[in-house]
Amino acid sequence: MVEELTEMEKDVLKEIANIASGNASTLLSKEIGEEITLSTPAYKLISFDQFEKSVTVPKGVVICAFAKLKGEVLGSMMLVFDRKSAFALADLLQKKKIGTTEWLSERDQLKLKEVGHLVLRCYLNAISRFINYQLNSEKLRMFSTLGDAVIDLMLLGAKKSDRFIVLENNFVAKAKAHVGGRYVFILRAAERLFLPVLLNK
Amino acid sequence: MKKVLIVDDSAFMRMLLKDKVSNIGLTEILEAANGKQAIEITKKHNPDLILLDIILPDINGETVLSNLRKTGIKTKVIVITAVGQKPVIERCKKLGISGYIVKPFDDTKITNLLKKTINIA
Numbered sequence: 551m552v553e554e555l556t557e558m559e560k561d562v563l564k565e566i567a568n569i570a571s572g573n574a575s576t577l578l579s580k581e582i583g584e585e586i587t588l589s590t591p592a593y594k595l596i597s598f599d600q601f602e603k604s605v606t607v608p609k610g611v612v613i614c615a616f617a618k619l620k621g622e623v624l625g626s627m628m629l630v631f632d633r634k635s636a637f638a639l640a641d642l643l644q645k646k647k648i649g650t651t652e653w654l655s656e657r658d659q660l661k662l663k664e665v666g667h668l669v670l671r672c673y674l675n676a677i678s679r680f681i682n683y684q685l686n687s688e689k690l691r692m693f694s695t696l697g698d699a700v701i702d703l704m705l706l707g708a709k710k711s712d713r714f715i716v717l718e719n720n721f722v723a724k725a726k727a728h729v730g731g732r733y734v735f736i737l738r739a740a741e742r743l744f745l746p747v748l749l750n751k
Numbered sequence: 752m753k754k755v756l757i758v759d760d761s762a763f764m765r766m767l768l769k770d771k772v773s774n775i776g777l778t779e780i781l782e783a784a785n786g787k788q789a790i791e792i793t794k795k796h797n798p799d800l801i802l803l804d805i806i807l808p809d810i811n812g813e814t815v816l817s818n819l820r821k822t823g824i825k826t827k828v829i830v831i832t833a834v835g836q837k838p839v840i841e842r843c844k845k846l847g848i849s850g851y852i853v854k855p856f857d858d859t860k861i862t863n864l865l866k867k868t869i870n871i872a
Binding site: 557558561562564565568569570571572573575576579580585586588589590676679680 | 760761762763764806807808832833834835836837838839853854855
């Protein structure tokens with residue numbers, strides 16, 4: 551059983567999520583020419599059984615960019631949109647009239663995947679910078695699925711006894727079109743082992 | 752002795768910034784973990800410099816800055832945030848900031864800006 555993290559440990563994790571999502575939003579904002587508003591990251595320490603109720607994924611069909619971390623820290627990063635936001639984002643990214651995209655073409659998916667890569671890079675950079683060693687991820691996957699299926703994917707390979715650190719925050723762009731999304735960053739709670747390295751830096 | 756107010760919801764970030772500030776010889780350091788506290792402390796203690804984050808849990812840093820300026824408080828402000836979006840930077844500049852640093856920050860850059868802003872050679 552992994553005990554609750556100290557306030558300072560939580561704080562460091564939230565700051566990593568804050569920097570990563572802030573930097574990612576800055577880059578995304580440049581891409582779409584829209585200002586993006588961010589919420590402060592929320593922290594949760596949850597068990598395998600609590601995962602489904604605790605991790606917020608929009609109901610219905612979602613568009614999702616997902617990558618598992620690999621190497622010294624195990625976890626995953628996810629960028630998730632409801633369908634309407636993903637379509638509006640595809641329009642903005644390609645400077646199309648808002649409302650043009652009604653389904654995601656291969657090109658649209660490629661553009662959204664680029665956004666996923668950009669966000670993933672920001673998370674990996676933020677973590678690497680704080681803990682002072684290089685992190686890698688498995689190949690980023692982009693897919694359209696039901697919200698519940700995303701939860702299953704995030705738990706793939708996890709054990710019933712695992713606990714998870716979840717950091718989530720929302721972002722929204724709403725000048726030309728409403729694009730709302732969610733950054734979700736998950737670490738297996740056993741990975742707190744890396745935190746003392748960070749705090750003693 | 753010059754007073755510095757550090758506004759950031761992260762205690763870890765406040766600790767890092769405190770370190771930078773005390774390294775240049777400033778020892779009177781105040782802290783605020785949210786926007787409301789930042790406004791209250793500024794009004795009560797009148798710091799010489801505020802290091803201000805943008806993403807705060809209650810009111811954002813931009814609103815804090817705007818609120819201070821509206822009440823005639825002209826304290827020097829350096830914004831230190833993960834938000835590097837141009838419209839935000841422009842609006843903060845219009846509100847008269849002394850610098851804008853995007854996290855993760857470079858130690859030398861922040862030290863130099865602190866020294867310049869607070870007039871330490």
